[in-house]
Amino acid sequence: MTRRISTIAALIATAFAFVALPAFAQAPVAGVDAGAAMPADYWRLPLGPQGAPPPEWSDVERSLAPKDCGQCHADRFEEWQTSLHAKALSPGLVGQLVTFDGEQASACLECHAPLAEQRQDFESARAANEGHVPARVGLAASGIGCPACHLRAHRRFGPPQRGTGTVGASADAAPHGGILRVPWFEKSEFCAACHQFSQEQAINGKPLQNTYAEWRASPQAGQGIQCQGCHMPDRRHLWRGIHDREMVASGLTARFSADSRGARFQLTNSGIGHAFPTYVTPKAVMNAVALDARGQPRTDTAVTAVIQRRVVYENDAWIERSDTRLLPGETVVLEILWGDAQRVRMWLEIHPDDFYDHDVYDDLLRDLPQGSHAARLIAEAKTHAGAGHFRLFETEIKRP
Ligand code: HEC
Ligand code: HEC
Ligand code: HEC
Ligand code: HEC
Ligand code: HEC
Incomplete structure (x- = not known):
């Protein structure tokens, strides 16, 4: 688990450059004014490929598989595993995907298995007529996994530090080049990319998924209670909802x-x-x-x-x-x-x-x-x- 300091510094520098982009304005939520300081491309779907990880990283640091994040973040992994996000590549979805063309399937995978690497794994399996076999779809089987929310170009993003509220790059560049702590992880806009459809798709004035807009109009929003406040209490990764x-x-x-x-x-x-x-x-x-x-x-x-x-x-x-x-x-x-x-x-x-x-x-x-x-x-x-x-x-x- 050793690496050269120079690469870490370079990584953190580019990470900051990313956050300081002029596009630092609104979430890419069509038809909705997110009004939060999240770079537009953090949730621009479909997500782009992560690219090559720093060459000196260990296999476990390079991995996009949630179970590998779980080697060091066991509590979050165990919680996530029980969530519907972990089960988003479900039989009800795949049963439809295997009858779609590539473009249609990709449109669904944008939210259900969002990484470019997941789409690729699913497409390879489908091309081999094995899209319906969970063991063949590789990374796609993990649905909405840790990297979909936490990784962009292999950089780790996370919420302000627990306890201190500190934002910015962690001083300690320990595993995976440390972490860039950003405020938008604690905001409802973070969830809107997948839980809000655009107003152009409205039926009788309301999109089929209108959760973020409903929240914006709620008294809870007025009191500053975000989605995370109810669905991730104490930052737990359970996301319980109507099934619970x-x-x-x-x-x-x-x-x-x-x-x-x-x-x-x-x-x-x-x-x-x-x-x-x-x-x-x-x-x-x-x-x-x-x-x-x-x-x-x-x-x-x-x-x-x-x-x-x-x-x-x-x-x-x-x-x-x-x-x-x-x-x-x-x-x-x-x-x-x-x-x-x-x-x-x-x-x-x-x-x-x-x-x-x-x-x-x-x-x-x-x-x-x-x-x-x-x-x-x-x-x-x-x-x-x-x-x-x-x-x-x-x-x-x-x-x-
Ligand atoms: C080899 C162990 C290891 C692996 C594997 C690992 N992490 Fe970490 N992670 C750490 C350590 C140690 C820290 C604390 C770093 C710091 O504070 O600078 C950390 C910090 C974090 C944080 C910030 C937590 C905080 O305290 O604010 C997030 C988010 C995170 N990792 C996500 C991930 C994700 C997602 C993966 C998989 C893609 C992953 N990590 C894989 C060891 C690991
Ligand atoms: C904008 C993000 C988004 C896109 C794109 C999307 N979904 Fe979903 N999907 C969701 C969310 C959020 C839920 C959970 C809420 C619900 O049940 O409506 C869901 C739930 C589902 C479910 C029920 C739960 C399950 O997994 O069995 C199915 C089936 C499904 N979607 C199929 C599809 C298909 C097929 C497509 C492509 C035509 C698609 N979805 C595209 C966000 C999306
Ligand atoms: C759907 C998006 C999403 C997924 C998937 C996800 N996380 Fe998170 N994670 C978040 C958000 C949002 C927060 C901050 C929550 C808050 O501040 O209330 C967070 C916080 C964290 C933290 C900081 C926790 C703390 O106590 O300070 C760690 C570590 C972490 N996640 C690791 C993981 C790991 C490991 C996985 C996969 C097993 C994962 N996350 C999957 C969205 C996600
Ligand atoms: C004040 C607490 C609270 C806030 C804030 C909140 N939720 Fe919920 N949410 C709940 C409760 C309780 C349920 C279970 C009852 C239900 O399904 O409506 C739920 C259910 C859900 C469901 C299950 C599907 C359904 O049809 O009900 C989804 C998805 C969801 N919430 C997403 C979100 C998102 C995204 C946000 C932020 C934009 C959010 N929630 C904000 C409390 C909250
Ligand atoms: C990458 C897209 C994506 C993001 C980002 C995302 N979700 Fe989801 N979420 C989904 C999909 C898709 C499902 C349905 C999975 C299934 O059942 O197949 C879902 C399911 C849920 C459910 C369970 C609903 C139920 O029917 O019980 C809750 C609650 C939820 N999400 C809350 C959140 C919150 C809160 C955030 C922000 C921290 C968030 N989600 C971020 C795509 C996403």
Whole structure:
């Protein structure tokens, strides 16, 4: 692990030159004023190749594989491994990619496996008709790995130093030429490159992914709470979201009440810095049902309220059917009348991948040749999407 000081100095010098670029203005988020001091090319997608690492670096320093970063950053690696970023080269994605041409596939990989080296590995495997074999796609299998966020031309970028808040090049040029600490790692703009589509792609005024814009308009943004504040507490690399029961519960407040007329389930988006849910893919359903004398649900009494942005693709265009999502601070109330019942049950049902399960994957399974690799991967994705639902806030209320 030894190297010549001169190379390190040169590296740090070029790293600073990079940050001092005149382009030091706005994030490359089309249609959105990022308003942050991040160089435009940090997240200009597709990412360019890293190029040759300094010749004296050890194999582990040169490596773009997250497990190699994990040799020295074990905690971050273990967290990242459990995240959806690590699983972004999923069966639902690959099942589509293997049917695309190179250009279409690259457009998806920009966000799902963003390194130029990942696109190359995936294309080589695909050219050999092995794009569907995880062990053949090389680096692409790591999805959104450490280098996608932390490396540009092999230079390591990271947040201000923990504890001191220091920015700039680390004094200690220990492994990988040290680190350049920059403020934008702590800002929502850092996440927007992949979590915000451009306004030109809007459907009924709102892009399919509009998370950054929703956040900008939220009270949390006004208080300075960034995406990282909720999704990376203590800098942990877990990125929990709609697929995680505790995370979803942490952002909502449920209240139950009853009077002589009926019972009410009131749900508030009390702690989510964007719409609940932010994407078109999840569906949340508030449920209430009367129970019979044995405590069994009487299905003829069931009432529901769907919380979802519903879009459909028809005649070559996206159309918004409805949008009942809860913006930050908004509340929705579901009421059930007593009738002759003495007891009701209420709960919130979360289907994180509803749109994929019932729209995208059903359509693909109809169109793809039966028995093809693509059809098998999509069937696997559909099974997974259908199995991910869960209940929150389940409660029984007695007639007063
Ligand atoms: C051989 C061990 C080693 C490997 C491999 C390694 N790192 Fe590091 N890394 C370190 C050390 C030691 C530091 C502290 C450097 C300093 O403070 O100057 C560090 C610092 C960092 C920091 C800044 C942390 C802080 O305290 O602010 C980031 C971010 C980082 N590395 C990312 C990576 C990524 C991404 C990879 C893989 C592409 C990687 N590292 C591979 C040893 C390693
Ligand atoms: C601008 C970045 C971006 C691009 C480009 C992009 N995606 Fe995604 N994709 C996301 C994000 C963010 C999510 C997670 C949120 C969601 O479910 O919508 C996601 C989720 C998915 C999922 C569901 C989760 C999974 O991995 O099974 C599939 C399938 C998917 N994308 C396929 C595609 C395909 C196919 C393309 C290319 C036509 C594509 N994506 C292009 C950002 C992107
Ligand atoms: C999606 C982007 C993304 C990916 C992928 C990612 N990181 Fe990070 N990383 C960040 C951000 C953003 C921060 C700063 C978070 C903050 O300040 O709240 C950070 C912080 C860090 C730090 C500093 C932690 C500290 O305690 O000061 C290290 C070290 C690090 N990352 C290493 C890694 C390693 C190793 C991997 C892969 C296993 C990885 N990161 C994957 C975005 C990412
Ligand atoms: C005040 C806390 C908070 C802030 C700030 C916040 N989130 Fe979330 N986010 C949550 C909670 C809680 C959930 C789980 C409930 C849900 O899915 O809406 C969530 C869910 C998500 C999801 C899951 C998909 C979905 O449809 O809901 C994504 C993706 C996401 N957030 C990205 C972001 C990004 C990107 C930012 C910054 C632009 C951000 N979040 C800011 C709390 C926050
Ligand atoms: C390089 C593109 C990229 C960047 C940068 C990125 N994400 Fe993601 N993110 C994705 C994709 C793609 C997915 C979906 C992965 C999948 O399920 O296949 C995702 C998934 C998520 C999820 C899980 C959503 C769920 O459905 O539960 C959260 C939360 C999230 N990202 C938050 C963040 C935050 C916060 C940042 C900034 C620190 C960030 N992301 C930066 C592309 C990115």
